[in-house]
Amino acid sequence: MKNAKLQKSLYIVGIGIGIILVVAFLTSQIVYPILLGRPGVVEVPDVTGISLTQAKRVLHEKRLHVVVSDSVWSEETKVEYVLEQQPEPGSDLKHDHAVYLVISRGSREVRVPDVIGSQYHRAYIQLRSSGLKAVIADSLYSDQYPANAVVRCSPAVGTKVNKQSSVRLFLSRGAEPVAPVAEEEVFPF
Numbered sequence: 001m002k003n004a005k006l007q008k009s010l011y012i013v014g015i016g017i018g019i020i021l022v023v024a025f026l027t028s029q030i031v032y033p034i035l036l037g038r039p040g041v042v043e044v045p046d047v048t049g050i051s052l053t054q055a056k057r058v059l060h061e062k063r064l065h066v067v068v069s070d071s072v073w074s075e076e077t078k079v080e081y082v083l084e085q086q087p088e089p090g091s092d093l094k095h096d097h098a099v100y101l102v103i104s105r106g107s108r109e110v111r112v113p114d115v116i117g118s119q120y121h122r123a124y125i126q127l128r129s130s131g132l133k134a135v136i137a138d139s140l141y142s143d144q145y146p147a148n149a150v151v152r153c154s155p156a157v158g159t160k161v162n163k164q165s166s167v168r169l170f171l172s173r174g175a176e177p178v179a180p181v182a183e184e185e186v187f188p189f
Contacts, residue, residue, distance in 0.1 A: 044099060046089035052080045052103055063095040070102045079106035109160045112167055115150045116157060120171055123150045127167055137168035141176035148172065 042062045047055035056066045069086070077083055084102040087093060110130050115123035124134045142151050154168045155161055 040095045041092045042095060044085075044087050044089055044091050044093050047085055047099070047101070048082050048089070049077075050082055051078075052082060052101070055082050055101060059099055064093060065096065065098040067098045067100050068103055069100040071105045072102060073106070073108040074104040075107050075109075077104040077106075079104060108162055110163055112153065112155055112157050112159050112161060114157045115153060115167075115169070117145060118150050120148045120150065120169070123169060131163035132161070133164065133166045135166045135168050137170055139171045139173045141174070142172040143175050145172040147174035
């Protein structure tokens with residue numbers, strides 16, 4: 001008897017849960033779209049070749065979200081410009097869906113900037129802003145450059161190198177000190 005009552009109770013609870021699920025499904029698929037409107041469909045614009053900032057603006061105007069899925073080195077494209085997009089331009093997409101972008105990290109190579117004659121701290125900042133590392137290789141006497149100025153660098157100025165490469169700097173010690181000349185005493189004979 002108890003077993004039959006328990007079975008009947010579970011049967012009623014199961015039917016109740018089933019009814020709740022069916023009503024929730026119908027509400028979400030039929031009632032809400034009728035009351036709130038169905039999400040619109042928009043044609044995906046072409047954002048390749050423009051800056052990430054402009055691409056975000058264009059896509060947000062169309063009520064689409066931007067996801068940067070990758071960034072790759074590109075010798076031809078500037079930093080943070082869109083190289084690829086998914087879905088393809090011209091395809092239809094519902095509002096509030098995402099467009100995945102691949103952007104450029106810029107060139108992998110940079111030219112060594114002209115740091116000859118600059119003080120070490122300025123040369124260091126200039127190299128770091130170019131994506132390079134500064135390493136003091138040696139110091140040399142120089143009549144041409146003041147102390148702590150860069151006399152030469154390796155690789156040479158204007159050479160293309162990979163970002164994060166080290167540039168060896170040779171700094172000036174200033175003019176070479178002249179040894180004092182001892183005066184010779186002249187003895188009369």
